[in-house]
Amino acid sequence: MTSTAPRTQSISDAARLVRYACQPRRKPLGDADYHDLLERYRSTPAFREVADAIAEGMSLNVLTAHSEEGLRVSAVAGGLFAFKLADLPAKMRDPKDRLVYGLIHVAIAAHAYPTAADLEEETIKRVSVEEIDRFVRHLVSRLREEAQEDAGLLPAAAATRAAWSTYDSLPPHRLTKTGQLAASSSLGRIKAILDWLVLQGYAQPAKALGPLEYRLLNSFRLQVAGAAALPAFQKITDVRRQQIAGSRPTTDTEN
Known part of the structure; x- marks a missing residue:
């Protein structure tokens, strides 16, 4: 006993x-x-x-x-607590919108953790809605260029084109009648993803820095690290690193 x-x-x-x-x-x-x-x-x-x-x-x-x-x-995939589509807010479940929200989600991760060293460093990352919007629009521009050049940055599959085309058509700013960012604006959709990350315990609002500022927590870094090997994430981090460096990638003739 x-x-x-x-x-x-x-x-x-x-x-x-x-x-x-x-x-x-x-x-x-x-x-x-x-x-x-x-x-x-x-x-x-x-x-x-x-x-x-x-x-x-x-x-x-x-x-x-x-x-x-x-x-x-x-x-674990298929487990009791595995993420399900129904877990997303209703406004994110439409198939067309889901592609855009997915693009934003990966872009946030790539923007914050563009290198292997970033994924290993236990620090809180600060991001703003506006800087994520600038990065996604830069990313969309690169995706379109690479698709036209057939250089293979990302496969120009119908779903990929639909995601970037939809995002590109969104105005950055659009307010609701109550003065909130509308879901029909790119800033509104980025804010929705960041607010969802807050609800999941992966981020915190950084209101002292501004109303559209957030901190990404160590737990989000660990989640990103688990998906770092995915080709889409690797390609988008390539774009982010090039954006940071302020240079275009080398051509095939350069060694």
Whole structure:
């Protein structure tokens, strides 16, 4: 009885920690129970093994145990917590709009983490809606040029062309009757994605810097790192690095 009680309590504690991890906006700072469980996870291998096993049983991968951001997990494809289309806000579910929102999402990641070193560095990145819009429009211009030149920057598939053409047709600014950025503007759609990242616990508004400023958290970096090998992300980061360098890529005749 006495030997099983501590083990049962440890399992219960570990399960509670995983439950906190499934609430991405919940942070250990200011939450004594979460903070204590997180520190126990970070310092006690036996407790960490129990929590990891519980997460695995729930089809979750533990990404990191961050002192400020908490225990961060990602869902295994097909698992109970795997992302579903229905999880997106209604305004993002239309097939045509979904392509544009997807382009914006990847562009935000590529803008913030254009190099392997960026993905390894544990820092919070600041982004603004306006600078993301400038980058996406630069990206669209490059995609169109490369498609015309058939240089293979990204396959000019119908879905890709539809995404960049739709984005290119959006006016940057358009306000609703209440003075908010409209979803029919490119800035409005970027803000919608960043606000969604805030709800998922991957970003924070940086209102002290301005109403359209955000901070991308370490947890977002880890999510991006998991998708860094995807060809689309690699191609878009190429464009971002070239934009930073302020130079065009070398031609095939240059060594």
